[in-house]
Amino acid sequence: MLILKLKYFVHYYKSKILKKKCKKNYKDQKIKFESDIKEKNFSNKWFLNNFDIFNFFLPKDKNSKFDYLEVGCFEGLSSFFVLSEYKAINAILLDIWDMPNPNSKTLSHNFNSIEKAFDNNLSGFNFTKIKDDSVVAMRKLFKQNKSFDFIYIDGSHNGEDILSDAIEAFKILKKEGLIFFDDFLQYDKNRALQSYDGIEKFLNLYSNYLKIEYFQNNLVVRKK
Numbered sequence: 001m002l003i004l005k006l007k008y009f010v011h012y013y014k015s016k017i018l019k020k021k022c023k024k025n026y027k028d029q030k031i032k033f034e035s036d037i038k039e040k041n042f043s044n045k046w047f048l049n050n051f052d053i054f055n056f057f058l059p060k061d062k063n064s065k066f067d068y069l070e071v072g073c074f075e076g077l078s079s080f081f082v083l084s085e086y087k088a089i090n091a092i093l094l095d096i097w098d099m100p101n102p103n104s105k106t107l108s109h110n111f112n113s114i115e116k117a118f119d120n121n122l123s124g125f126n127f128t129k130i131k132d133d134s135v136v137a138m139r140k141l142f143k144q145n146k147s148f149d150f151i152y153i154d155g156s157h158n159g160e161d162i163l164s165d166a167i168e169a170f171k172i173l174k175k176e177g178l179i180f181f182d183d184f185l186q187y188d189k190n191r192a193l194q195s196y197d198g199i200e201k202f203l204n205l206y207s208n209y210l211k212i213e214y215f216q217n218n219l220v221v222r223k224k
């Protein structure tokens, strides 16, 4: 991980400054969001760690009509934020809500109740829900000629899975579109391949076709 950070040191350093700015700029909005979700059924609030920077990369125009894909929704916290903020969004929300690939680290949850919480938390919003493995689903979306302006990848954090997700997502990303990756610099001793191992391969393979917009524990890339 150290070598990766050194390789992308300029991005890492600039992003650190941006992160600080965003934390300050979105402070009030984050407090309001935390209060808005009090009545909802969210047992895990991982998304709050990404709140500021995620917000920064979403369209500034709240009436924007854009194509959004989320890979890994769990109880729908990040989805809830996007759907509440952008009324004209065209969102596809995808999760397996089941045991993932055998090589992936599984979350020890009852996925029936997680999926029910997702359905309840997001009732009243307009979106397309897909229950499937991410790679399988994204290949189907590709065949249907679907493409997206913004793809949030927050599915399996195993290095192999994140690499496959990145490759499939890149195929269905529009020119100038963004992919936002969650938690990619996190080390987990139970993973054979770390998230950053997968991401490093992705960055090497696609370096001529993308621009790095943000490089901290989240990675944001833009398709050239």
Ligand SMILES: C[S@@+](CC[C@H](N)C(=O)[O-])C[C@H]1O[C@@H](n2cnc3c(N)ncnc32)[C@H](O)[C@@H]1O
Binding pocket: 044, 045, 046, 047, 071, 072, 073, 074, 075, 076, 077, 078, 079, 094, 095, 096, 097, 098, 100, 101, 104, 107, 132, 133, 134, 135, 154, 155, 156, 161
């Ligand atoms: C960290 S959670 C997502 C958190 C969510 N974005 C939020 O804001 O709370 C990861 C999710 O990825 C899903 N997942 C894991 N592997 C997957 C796969 N291969 N295909 C689709 N979803 C997967 C899990 O079921 C889990 O719900």
